[in-house]
Amino acid sequence: MVDVVTVGEAMGRLSSQGIGPLRHSAALDLGTAGAESNTAIGLARLGVPVQWVGRVGDDEFGRLVISTLRGEGVQVHASVDSSARTGLLVRERRTAAVTRVSYYRDGSAGSRLVPADLDEDAIRGAEVLHLTGITPALSPTTHATVTAAVEIATSAGVAVSFDVNYRSTLWDPICAAEAIRPLVASVDLLFAGLSEARLLVGEHVADEDLAAAVQALGPSHVVLKHGRLGASSRVDGDAFTSGTFVVTEVDPIGAGDAFAAGYLSEWLAGADPAAMLDTAARCGALVVSVDGDWEGQPTRSELTLLDADDVHR
Amino acid sequence: MVDVVTVGEAMGRLSSQGIGPLRHSAALDLGTAGAESNTAIGLARLGVPVQWVGRVGDDEFGRLVISTLRGEGVQVHASVDSSARTGLLVRERRTAAVTRVSYYRDGSAGSRLVPADLDEDAIRGAEVLHLTGITPALSPTTHATVTAAVEIATSAGVAVSFDVNYRSTLWDPICAAEAIRPLVASVDLLFAGLSEARLLVGEHVADEDLAAAVQALGPSHVVLKHGRLGASSRVDGDAFTSGTFVVTEVDPIGAGDAFAAGYLSEWLAGADPAAMLDTAARCGALVVSVDGDWEGQPTRSELTLLDADDVHR
Amino acid sequence: MVDVVTVGEAMGRLSSQGIGPLRHSAALDLGTAGAESNTAIGLARLGVPVQWVGRVGDDEFGRLVISTLRGEGVQVHASVDSSARTGLLVRERRTAAVTRVSYYRDGSAGSRLVPADLDEDAIRGAEVLHLTGITPALSPTTHATVTAAVEIATSAGVAVSFDVNYRSTLWDPICAAEAIRPLVASVDLLFAGLSEARLLVGEHVADEDLAAAVQALGPSHVVLKHGRLGASSRVDGDAFTSGTFVVTEVDPIGAGDAFAAGYLSEWLAGADPAAMLDTAARCGALVVSVDGDWEGQPTRSELTLLDADDVHR
Amino acid sequence: MVDVVTVGEAMGRLSSQGIGPLRHSAALDLGTAGAESNTAIGLARLGVPVQWVGRVGDDEFGRLVISTLRGEGVQVHASVDSSARTGLLVRERRTAAVTRVSYYRDGSAGSRLVPADLDEDAIRGAEVLHLTGITPALSPTTHATVTAAVEIATSAGVAVSFDVNYRSTLWDPICAAEAIRPLVASVDLLFAGLSEARLLVGEHVADEDLAAAVQALGPSHVVLKHGRLGASSRVDGDAFTSGTFVVTEVDPIGAGDAFAAGYLSEWLAGADPAAMLDTAARCGALVVSVDGDWEGQPTRSELTLLDADDVHR
Amino acid sequence: MVDVVTVGEAMGRLSSQGIGPLRHSAALDLGTAGAESNTAIGLARLGVPVQWVGRVGDDEFGRLVISTLRGEGVQVHASVDSSARTGLLVRERRTAAVTRVSYYRDGSAGSRLVPADLDEDAIRGAEVLHLTGITPALSPTTHATVTAAVEIATSAGVAVSFDVNYRSTLWDPICAAEAIRPLVASVDLLFAGLSEARLLVGEHVADEDLAAAVQALGPSHVVLKHGRLGASSRVDGDAFTSGTFVVTEVDPIGAGDAFAAGYLSEWLAGADPAAMLDTAARCGALVVSVDGDWEGQPTRSELTLLDADDVHR
Amino acid sequence: MVDVVTVGEAMGRLSSQGIGPLRHSAALDLGTAGAESNTAIGLARLGVPVQWVGRVGDDEFGRLVISTLRGEGVQVHASVDSSARTGLLVRERRTAAVTRVSYYRDGSAGSRLVPADLDEDAIRGAEVLHLTGITPALSPTTHATVTAAVEIATSAGVAVSFDVNYRSTLWDPICAAEAIRPLVASVDLLFAGLSEARLLVGEHVADEDLAAAVQALGPSHVVLKHGRLGASSRVDGDAFTSGTFVVTEVDPIGAGDAFAAGYLSEWLAGADPAAMLDTAARCGALVVSVDGDWEGQPTRSELTLLDADDVHR
């Protein structure tokens, strides 16, 4: 039995090489992507038994998704959908500072996920169900699947963790807010960036009131992420702030997914809120100082790499 | 003004490196693909003014398609469709002998081509309109576009060339035959493999009767392709056979597109049918002895590379 | 529970790029190797539940071995040995025709495998225990582990499969024969090349008598491999011969391991000896027509790739 | 008809991979280079119709130059000179901070450009003729060609733009100044770095007097470039200063060429001098934050990338 | 005859590509490594005749070591040991800031060096014998070889230079100190980092007293290295400090080896202590601003690259 | 002292990757080339002390030439000419069967070799002076240098070996014949292809009379090469024929240079003419079954690789 179940779309990832317009790249590096599967990998590396639920096509990208997740120690509960292709995510490093992401996921296998794809027993037996705001955006059936998963978890007393992860290429802010707010009512632990939090509670809320405003929607535990500045949390009535870890940012993508993995691993271990923030912020910082969306996520013993010398030999 | 107009979908091309399942490839080589655009490049290399008509997305793959075709000297008449992505073609060399191709082209920009995208004046001013059986398979609007193009050409006395190019991943043989047969009635010059010819005239027709049976559907000029064995043609009542060019087959894809380019270039030059077959077969042979769908296509002076020594210095 | 258990050393694999002396290669491609783990992957691809037992170091090569095997669906039962490094296999393609393999495996984690590393319950619950002649050559403890595994299997009525796999860089023929012969007495199904068979039964035995002579040592089922010419078997008193599959040989390594996987998959399915040879020979042929030691191994549906057209689209 | 005509040598570009002495690079990346063709690409990307005039050899590097420029939308007016090779530019990143450039362009096709290669009608019909101080340095015939182009432009009332672009490997400062000064007399818009300006007006002129001193030689419009600090201009009697754009400098080459493209695009659009500097400085900043001499140049909509978030998705 | 003799192990070097866990790298770049051979290359580049003494296996990595050193102008005095493999060094760039190095050198050819491998005449005829604290750590015979070399040098009045180069993966601090201290008694010129110096003289010694404390062990000339802050020296009773060179650190490895080469080259030229420090610090700074352990080392004319413009053309 | 001295131009080598027009290659592999330096490397690998005499530019390609040759054990006697660039050779694999070579060597450092660059003592002390027909084609001074070298050798009783190596891109057949014939009068051992032999003795000479006709010009020892069919020789009045070695031809370039090295190594060892042909033909066959002009050349123990199994482990 696993401690965490997560549900979402994982895709083939095609990343241009070097810095510049993608069309000048002789080849695109091949890998996998997906916010929930990234977090699943992060949890597995930190020693947490975790299941990822999704749907892939009967094609090489789908087989790559499955072998990568299994290889990383994630328990894969995947339907193979022979009527649709595995989605693709395309990454371009347009300048040293700007990364552009686009998708080939309309009608993808992952977007055809249905509630019946869930492994109800796994959810009921877990400690946490972790979801993101991407999955409900993909299609009516994925939306229904997320809703069903939350109901299963709630009815079984399993905590629900939710990372807002707003994607402007998938839907507009109003649709997103309408879809996400009802889910948030059942959420115990919520992760959001500042603008994502405002999407839920309104543009007018001041920075210092955001966490409390989000709490009012349901989650007793609210974590706000501030990019390279670290993160803060509000747990019931108490506020906490992470330290800041200064790293060379090699690839900005995946920080939030790693952060969630770090946070959940400490929550499962019964750590205090400050330790949750510390581990989470370390995970986020480590993943941006490595190429790839998830490749840089740490094992438990690697959490201290941020404190280390530059050469180990 | 151009001599040839061709209409179709051009896509981003992602090819696995080395031989084996695509998911074991660290990166996918980036290029472009598309039967009609391949033939357009072949014609341009042979010195024939040619226009390619299509639709691409407002994305890097679309920009790559346009810059590649323009760079090769093709006149590009392309709509940029900001509501759809440029299609993708994925190539895997599963074994030394088996290449597998799959597509991300459902709902692609190229499949949203409409009759209004055509450049009527260019067609009317050309000598030949060249089409393939792929375009009508993509969507109702591409089908309508092909039909409209044929009508413009026919009414202007412009010859119509058609390469059957049956793709089993796009439609089944019955649909294909039903859609293609009406077009063939207006075709002057038709290219087909043996099984493609049978798709049009029935399974029972003997090899030696195929060309005549296809002629009966309309085209006065029928060219049958026999892979590495070369090709044959029937022009009105006369039969012709190409020589055979023995090459090391490096990449089987694109032979037919190059063949059509070679054939049309001689037709435009007023060559005799034997010369048309000879140039066409050389183009086909040269493209399979080079990596890539179209990269190996020859200029006029390179047609004799097949007769050459192994080292030129 | 798994159907097959296999035990051996898996290593990091470093392969030179291009053809020529390894020192002229700018980089070495990274992968994994190991006869038994190769066969385990082949079985998993063919749908057979399989466990691989081994030992790796606490290093990146060890983590690569584990993630690769898990990713391919093999159940991994591996000790992580923090006192030794994961072994390395270095591959050089010295000429188009000659591949040279060398090892960094003295004192490796894999060679420190001990009987206690075995998963006795898995063996007892399996249908087949598959071993090779490499493992007993690595160290006294690996030798003891192989012997222990055979004893567990035999006592539980589990069939023992053995691939001779003689490696001249690990030991000389006399030592090998002395070590292997006692094991063969308990073997049910034995795989060998002609010279490997002679190593067991003597140089003087004629080709046509080899299988029977090996049978006399114990195995009721003897399979002799003849490289590109295919294979033959002797099952109790009956002789069988495989067909020959003509392929372009891209990489000669791994044919025997794939062959064993194909053979065992049919044995487990209760197929007849001719079908076992056919599937086995297809697996061997497919793996040599692909780069890498195991990457080209087929799934069940890919067994027919050898009969296929050159382009699938 | 084009708005801008530019004349110069374009070359094959060979760039070492990684950082260190070029001889340790396993391969050299292939591309194209040339100050005037870089600016032509920049203009085409910004939507300005532009013609590049040059001469290439009948070889692959020459074909690469032509297909690259055409692919980028530049109208190419190139003679193919079968008696000379296309020039080569070799780039080495000797350290993280120092890039070294060397040339194989003695006697190159590009240096054999003659006045008759010009397209007089295109110059007469354009708004601007853009030249650099590199072309007159290549050979007496290129010098004559530049002079002829200026005369055609001047006589037709076409504005002349000139980027000093002093190259110490082509000539010494005294020769350069002697050759360039007479041209500058006919120039309307001049681009220079501080030391390049001093080459024209003398070492003793103070920074703040440079623009006026250059104006005294002819150009009513003088733009001085200050590297990462931005640029300033003097237009008739008024002085302007660009903002500073802070970017990660990935590749310092090509900033000036992109700057000129940005500047001219605004000049053609009738923008005010501050807007010219702003767009120019954005183009320069964007190109240094991307690999390659010209690849990072922006389209009009990409000018705002400098103001953007780090991840777009 | 050479001016410097150095003795040590040189290895094949395998470096992961990109930043992240090594197992995610598709290939490992191939090169050579070894502190003493790095210094030998640095000396050769600076024009100093130098001999490297070592032992390699009869394999491609050994041949690579020899051809690399010879290619760089080092006189190679190497035994080829057909009973052992050439050692390997594996480099991983775990994060942008942390490089991890591991070894396959147990029982390597290089660790089987014996006193008889020395070229006594070369030592006797040299000006300096340069050694490091790595070689005595490898095996009893390498320890004996180092001791023998020192004795030969001392008895011939040849100066002994020693770089402490403590490696925690080879031995612990106490063993290291015990082995190195007796050698240091015969050393004239000693290089150490601060913690290495403390290893010899005790943890309690204050920074400002370290050099003198080391001098008390024997060396009249003590150089302390402070990483990016530069270095300082104590020569008899006088203290000297290097300038600081600010560079972009691309690869931290090899700075100390390059530093030693720069220092010795000036010592041999009879320069004063400040010049020794300046050249040494330039060499260290240059090597960290280039990929590779030794590839960035300068020739004499490249020492000024640190003072240079960013583009040379 | 060396046994063989050879004189010629060595260049940077840029080879396109994959098969197809060079301009479609993302990068060009970097190496070195030159007929005489190739033969020098071949000799060094076969254990023959050999000196190469040439001139390179003060640039990275020149430094690569020198480090490569030194690394391969060739004694380099090279002038560094700071007024000229090292020549370049560009290789394109236009199709699987056709390799095209072009040069950037006009006015190169190598073509500025003068008689004073020779090491007279080395020639006088050698057994053989080896030259090719390329060097006299480069410039009047290289022609004079070759003539001077022959005179020194002849006067000292040193045998002269000459490989005709006609290059149509350097001169026409009539000039070549006029320049080479006088040299041949002093040659002892001559290598030629059939058409090269005819260049010297006339088109009309029958195949079977060619060797004798060449002998009549001077050389007592004439070796004729027949590509993949092997070679034949005439030594005084006796005729010899090599065996044929069947290999997969990976790269046709360099066979003749390797052949000469093999031949000379046996001549120096006093072998009989059949053994000279056998070793030479093995060297030629081995080099074409490996990528690169010289990289595949064998050591003495690798001569038997042609007789070997396909996997060595």
Ligand SMILES: Nc1ncnc2c1ncn2[C@@H]1O[C@H](COP(=O)(O)OP(=O)(O)O)[C@@H](O)[C@H]1O
């Ligand atoms: N450049 C960085 N330096 C240090 N820590 C970072 C950096 N980027 C992200 N992090 C850590 O990761 C967390 C999540 O990052 P964020 O950028 O908000 O993620 P995302 O945008 O992927 O949701 C931050 O709160 C911070 O703790």
Ligand SMILES: Nc1ncnc2c1ncn2[C@@H]1O[C@H](COP(=O)(O)OP(=O)(O)O)[C@@H](O)[C@H]1O
């Ligand atoms: N391997 C080959 N060797 C020589 N010529 C070939 C080869 N393959 C194709 N061709 C030539 O190209 C033509 C078209 O090839 P074909 O395989 O029929 O194209 P496609 O399948 O792409 O339509 C053939 O008729 C023949 O003339």
Ligand SMILES: Nc1ncnc2c1ncn2[C@@H]1O[C@H](COP(=O)(O)OP(=O)(O)O)[C@@H](O)[C@H]1O
């Ligand atoms: N080149 C080939 N062509 C076709 N089949 C092959 C080829 N090589 C191997 N096989 C198949 O694989 C089997 C095992 O190959 P073999 O070379 O004996 O393996 P190994 O040397 O790895 O033990 C052969 O018996 C044959 O059936």
Ligand SMILES: Nc1ncnc2c1ncn2[C@@H]1O[C@H](COP(=O)(O)OP(=O)(O)O)[C@@H](O)[C@H]1O
């Ligand atoms: N590192 C940089 N950061 C920001 N802007 C830059 C940078 N380098 C160049 N630019 C912009 O590009 C312009 C031209 O750069 P410059 O280095 O003078 O070009 P070049 O040397 O190629 O002529 C500068 O004036 C500035 O506006």
Ligand SMILES: Nc1ncnc2c1ncn2[C@@H]1O[C@H](COP(=O)(O)OP(=O)(O)O)[C@@H](O)[C@H]1O
């Ligand atoms: N990042 C750097 N910037 C400038 N100089 C450096 C840098 N790193 C090393 N150096 C120079 O090289 C010398 C040796 O560096 P150090 O890091 O101590 O070497 P190592 O750890 O390899 O022994 C330093 O004393 C300094 O002079």
Ligand SMILES: Nc1ncnc2c1ncn2[C@@H]1O[C@H](COP(=O)(O)OP(=O)(O)O)[C@@H](O)[C@H]1O
């Ligand atoms: N494909 C091949 N197969 C076997 N041997 C070859 C092959 N090519 C060349 N050789 C051997 O090398 C020798 C020289 O080859 P050749 O092609 O004549 O050289 P080059 O053209 O470089 O002068 C031949 O005489 C033959 O012995």
